[in-house]
Amino acid sequence: MNSFTYTRAEAVEAAVREKSASGKVKFIAGGTNLLDLMKENVERPTRLIDINRLPLTKIEAAPDGGLRLGALATNADTAWNAEVEKRYPLLSQAILAGASPQLRNMATNGGNLFQRTRCYYFYDLATPCNKREPGSGCSAIGGYNRILGILGTSESCIATHPSDMCVALAALAATVRVTGKNGERVVKFEDFHRLPGDTPQFDNTLQPDEIVTAIDLPAEDFSRHFSYLKLRDRTSYAFALISVAAALQLEGNTIKEGRLALGGVAHKPWRDTTAEALLKGQPATEETFRRVAAKVVEGAKGYGHNTFKIELAKRAIMRALKQATEGMPVADAFQNSNP
Amino acid sequence: MSNTNYIGKALSRVDGPAKVTGAAKYAAEFNVPGLVYGYVVSSPVAKGKITKIDAAEVLALPGVLQVFSHENVPMLALLDRSYKDDVAPGGSPFRPLHDAEIKFSQQPVALVVADTFELARYAASVLKIEYETVAHETDLETKRGEGFEPGTGKTGFVPPPPPRGNPDKEFENAVHRIDQEYVHGTQHHNPMEMFGTTAEYLDGGKLNVYDKTQGALNSQRYIRQIFGLSKDDARVISKYTGGGFGSGLRPQYQLFMAVLAALELKKSVRVSLTRQQMFSFGHRPHTLQTVKLGTNADGSLAALHHHALHETSRFEDYTENVVNWSGMLYQCDNVKLGYQLAKLDVYTPQDMRAPGAATGLFALEVAMDEMAYAAGLDPLEFRLRNYADRDQNLDKPFSSKKLRECYHEGAAKFGWEERNPAPRSMRQGNMLVGYGMATGVWDASQQKAGAKVSLSADGKLTVQSATNEIGTGTYTIMTQVAAEYLGLPLEAVDFQLGDTDFPAAPVQGGSWTAASVGTAVKNACEALGEKLLKLAQQMEGSPLKDAKFEDVEFVNGQLRLRLDPGQAVVVRDIVQASGETKVEADATAMPNLIKQKQYSLHAHNAVFVEVQIDEELGTLHVTRVVNAVAAGRIMNPKTARSQVLGSVVWGLSMALMEETVMDHQFGRYVNHNYAEYHIPVCADIHDIDVLFVEEEDDIVNPLGVKGIGEVGMLGVAAAITNAVYHATGKRIRELPIMIDKLL
Ligand SMILES: Cc1cc2nc3c(=O)[nH]c(=O)nc-3n(C[C@H](O)[C@H](O)[C@H](O)COP(=O)(O)OP(=O)(O)OC[C@H]3O[C@@H](n4cnc5c(N)ncnc54)[C@H](O)[C@@H]3O)c2cc1C
């Protein structure tokens, strides 16, 4: 049998220590991604450290007036947390647009950051994949890539990060709190995940000995004008083809501050600060949104099956910004239906 | 049979409680003592051969019992014939673990057997197998113009009739013409329950085989032929099937594997497939179709051409009736139908819910919509103008056909007359609204089937037949039939199925089970009834002494005179008085071919749908469906409605989601799991209204049923496609209709 040892960490320091031990060591939180990957033989850890007992389940005020989300708070508890719903409804919406209630009950905030790509080939050991087996080649570039990336792709990998939650976190300029052997550090959300380059085996910048302890949301208020728009192949229980997290601060019809991040397009949640700059001080009109949308997809590259995403991304950005402006987070009764 | 107690009543499933409490056991849930586990190793390559299998390392793992492959499989049956099951198409069936040749990606190449499932799975993952590959062909698009006409190897396959009239000339002369291509990709059945077999090894080397199948007898014949077993050596049991949709019509390779391992190791063995492996066998084939229609100035069809080309494997010629429907659904004197196959390096396709019709009617019914627009007619009106009162393929009248009523009642219920025919003319908020409709037709068939009934002295009736329950309601319907004919309460009837020791019945498919097994149960009950009358007449002071069978009836647990119900005997007392512990009878029911031969026997339906589309974002919702079905007598409106609801979801799924995508680089399906092979979730399903237009038909079979398991899905995919056109002005001719096609 695919043998592995299983231990339970009772303290963060112990978890970090054990993580640096030899062998292929993995933390397990909700297990909703890791166990699937183990069954498919994509991940074959020799040691599992269960971190569910760590005291990281709280959602509490952060020192700077923001909100701190414990790494082990579940996605469900986070989405339905009264503070999150009130102050960061964009995040609630994004979480609820993902997976299913059963999965969200198990999935943790920390685990959500680490979920791996849904690229078909990554899951199928019969096909080459640079992310799974560096140097073996990328099957998707010349293969079926309908669900894969159009921005920040490389010649080695065009995978996307599949998370919904992370798209909202990117738009909200969250930070990730990480503890390692050398103590704690804080990582800006856009620096947490990475682009594939020629090392697509690395999804993020976490070091082997580190653990995520919390995600901090800044105090800024985007609770009135926001939208999480997720486009997918069925109404629920499907990953995003394109998703857009849009958040605005408006003064009359003038945009004081605008945030924009996309899911389903890149190896990381795609926040575009250059495009955001085009929102600042502009009227919240179709014209502005069109310019911003064009900016976001400026460097986009299609690979055949997924080329439609470039146009779809533009339209989705415009719609999400319009909805955010109108204070109407979802477009119609069918979108983001969250059973 | 107008006054019934049970038949025609909306009753809940008799097997419902067992299913929701978990008491219902499926093939891979029989935990027989000493069970060991097999795990199948699947080929990563599409074509070539195995050059080396190195099992030494795996065999050295404690707990691994054996690795079966072509290298060590014992001598089995030699002839192709022995590997043919009841629904095998023409050709040479795939033989698992037969030789080194790889014929398709995911071909099973080895079975690892171990003490635990986890160990077997692990061992399978590290088993070293080397392959030599050769170039494969998996793309049907490259086979255009290279099709061939298949032989009639497969039961139920009817080659298209020869052309009638002057189809080419009349098409050229027609006032309005359309000529288009329609495509859908490969689809896999994906029943919830994965294929699994538990082969229980009994003293003396006999086997009890718990198999996931749509035909226990089919499975039994298959393993008997291959392994040279007698009927007594291998009993096949299949009490519940977690969905089939045609995938269980042929024995799948895990059955072979489990039996092989059990016989060789002399142990009880279970082999169950993974979800990924559920994509390693039969499927609805990728099909390319062309339809040409021509109409006269009055909207009557002047000419109809329909041609289909679909994939099959290198080794078998899978066939289904794709184009024939086009020659009988509408009145048209000039018809040309063509049907061809192309061989690819894939597994043989397999019947999948409404095989052939689901494909052919999608093309025909979209073409009919296109033609209605070309001719400036309402799509419903266009169909009514070309209504066929006679089956022109067979040149026979229909035994019954209430399709016209389906059109009218369906349209009324749906509100079709509110439709503004112009595309893009209807809106709701910022959504475009489209109304579309289409027609369905399916065979009403009956097969030979047997049943046995046994009434015990405590008044309990046991009914047995080797048919299967695939979730369609067979347990319930047969219980109703028996209770009806012997006047017993439902609770007194125990209908048993899925056991090769029971009287023979055909595989559960083709929507023929209610007709076939239902008639057998009825006949058996009547035979028992006659016996009971004779016994009743021997009772002291019997009030039925001089009665003939026609004079009596079974009602409320009594046998009584029709004209003088006071003259009665309690049925239970008859058994008791007979001195026996039970009274038994059996019967076989055959279709009355002499009567049926003069008619065309079909069920029909008309489907109306509303879609709402956000054009900018390409999102689509099927907000309303009305499905009006004429399928003879409805035995149980509740189970029948369930069948049609499920069918509508199937049709919607085919229209909007389902496609197994082949990566031709590898000749391998890429989305072979439930996360990426999409079927609808609850949030995709809105209002579905099912309407039955009952038909009285004593020609199809004595019960007057036509079967309801398949017809309901027909028309759905086309109606949705047509509604999309009405909403957006975009004519889509390739399924599934996903976001990218709507942008
Ligand atoms: C069928 C299905 C559908 C889904 N659909 C969606 C969807 O639509 N949208 C969406 O966003 N998500 C979706 N998900 C993904 C789901 O959100 C993730 O699986 C989940 O968030 C992972 O959390 P977990 O706690 O279960 O992680 P685990 O599986 O326990 O862990 C995942 C990885 O994270 C690492 N890890 C976990 N916690 C930490 C930590 N604190 N520090 C460092 N490393 C850590 C683990 O070592 C592991 O490598 C879906 C999942 C499934 C199975």
Ligand code: SF4
């Ligand atoms: S896109 Fe990335 S994950 Fe997918 S096959 Fe290529 S390398 Fe692997």
